[in-house]
Amino acid sequence: MTSTVPLTGADARPAPIGLPEPTLAELAAANDVRFLLATFVDMTGRPCAKLVPVSAADELQFEGMGFAGYAAGMIGQNPQDPDLVVFPDLASYAPLPFVKEGLAMVQCDPHVEGVPWPYAPRVALKHTLAKLAERGMRPMVGAELEYFLVSTADNGTIITADERDSSPNPCYDARGVTRMYEHLTEISAAMNSLGWGNYANDHEDGAGQFEQNFAYADALTTADRVITARYIIAMLAAERDMTATFMPKPFTDRPGNGMHLHLSLWDDSGPLFPDDSDGRSLGLSAQAYSFIGGVLEHSSALLAYLAPTVNSYKRRNAQTTVSGATWSPRKATYGGNDRTHFIRVPDGNRIELRGGDGSGNPYLMMASVLEAGLDGIDRQVNPGDPCGPGIQPDSAADLPSTLLHAAAALRADTTVLGALCGSRAVGEYYADAKEQEFLSWHNQVSQWEVDSYLTHV
Incomplete structure (x- = not known):
């Protein structure tokens, strides 16, 4: 048959x-x-x-x-x-x-x-994976995709596609999920028909925001699936006269779209991160701590790839939202099962990198983070003790506050600057483009400026 x-x-x-x-x-x-x-x-x-x-x-x-x-x-x-x-x-x-x-x-x-x-993102990730393979390592990655479903009002502004989805605290709301049942289940069925293992579909923390999860896989497969998933979600939303946006911060008062990565290293015998004798109570191996140390040490430069748009920093620097949380770290910290940190350790099998957002290019995100973690392993970087729940010590590094600051941090970090195919020229090209992107936005006069300065003096 x-x-x-x-x-x-x-x-x-x-x-x-x-x-x-x-x-x-x-x-x-x-x-x-x-x-x-x-x-x-x-x-x-x-x-x-x-x-x-x-x-x-x-x-x-x-x-x-x-x-x-x-x-x-x-x-x-x-x-x-x-x-x-x-x-x-x-x-x-x-x-x-x-x-x-x-x-x-x-x-x-x-x-x-x-x-x-070398400027092709998929080529860059494959270059990094080849380096890890030479050491007998392969990274496994899971990605969380958050997005809003919106439509356009008569005045041209974007509004929530489901007009009844207006609660300040809609996360996991069963009614909101049910009203989007046809869209969500069609995406789920599509993912499962491709063998991705969709295991959850939920309403996220912002009105009109959703997340649909699929099983982790090797890094290249997961990056490919992120690109394919975005395309599928966008096309099927359009069939229902909605726009699916992965923009980091489409609404001023709501939480934005993250793209969190769950990372682990494996060899032929299995995962390399777990260690039952971990003295810091997170269940991690010495190699895992060095990986974390490398990522934290290079975090400011990494943000140019993890949060690569002007809009990214509207999400990252939000003081609060109507739901009460931004879900976006502002310091380079790590801790246990605590979503306020740049790196969360939910268990000894993996780490969750929470600094990325929906505008990120998955190939560049993974390539740069893996290179930073590998540098930490090579130099046996000590990340220090994990932070307690909700604790953001003053000694922890502040993450860049704008895309311009992130581009400058990238230029100053030789490891991350040369992370893509081992070429600093590629990193410089990227930093130049991001600086120009910031300046292009900065040169636009906004309504906020008119309101603030038109009759200021």
Whole structure:
């Protein structure tokens, strides 16, 4: 009997011993796919794609597909540069019949003149993973995606898509979840059809805000799934005349969108972080503490990747919200099962990095954090004792207060500056772009300025 479960990239790797791996064309044929979205992201995390008919699947797989890199966005190219040529990673193949019948997506790695392009985020993460693999390590990562469902009012402002979702404390509200039942369950079914293991869908802390969780996996698989999930959520929301936004702070008075990463290191024998003899009572190994120490030491520079937009710092620096919490750390601290810290340790198997937000590029977030943690392991950095519940000691480093400060911290940190493919040039390019992004915003006159200064003197 033929299976009705879609053949996904996870199903395709590895092929049974002695049998060749299926080609992209064969994967597509198994799902009645007619068109492929050959996808890569620029450094902002924006998905770029060409719609490729399945008749050209072999050409895409074996010859690559060309893009004008400068036109694609922030990916290290100028108008005069040669094409980006992207090659698909079949392990990321995902049929998307719930978006459009006959459609599939595959994540691709950009090359220039036959060489992997170091400004391509997926290439950067694979470079870091190769370094860890040389040490016999592989990182496992889980990602929490928060987003708002909004619509546009007649006056052009954004409003909550569900007009009855207006409570100042709507988190986990059963009625709010039920009113969005069709949307949430369609996303859940989509994730599960792809083998992602969706295990929870909830109303988050802001009116109109939701989170849908899927099982952790190796770092590259999880990063690919974040990109695919954002696309799926956005497209299916649009079918119901809603906009799904991962913007860090779309509403002044509400909590914003985070993207928390749950990280652990493994080797062939299993996880490397747990240690029952931990003297600091968090159940962690010495290696895990050194990893934490590296991340904390480099936290200010990391924020350029974890919180990469001007809007990120409206979320991070919010004094309070109508719900009473911002859920965004302001200091580089770590502690136990306490969501006020930059690093939370819910158990000995993993750490939760809480500094990232919904605008983050998952490939760059993971690459930079893993490089920082690896530096901590190499230098056996001691993070000190964990902080108690809700305690933010004055001695803890303050995280950057704006994107401009984060870009400056990135420039000053040689480890994180060179984290992407070992190239400081890539880091400098990114820092330049983020400084320009800040100045572009700073040069716009806002209504707040008019209200504050028009008749000031």
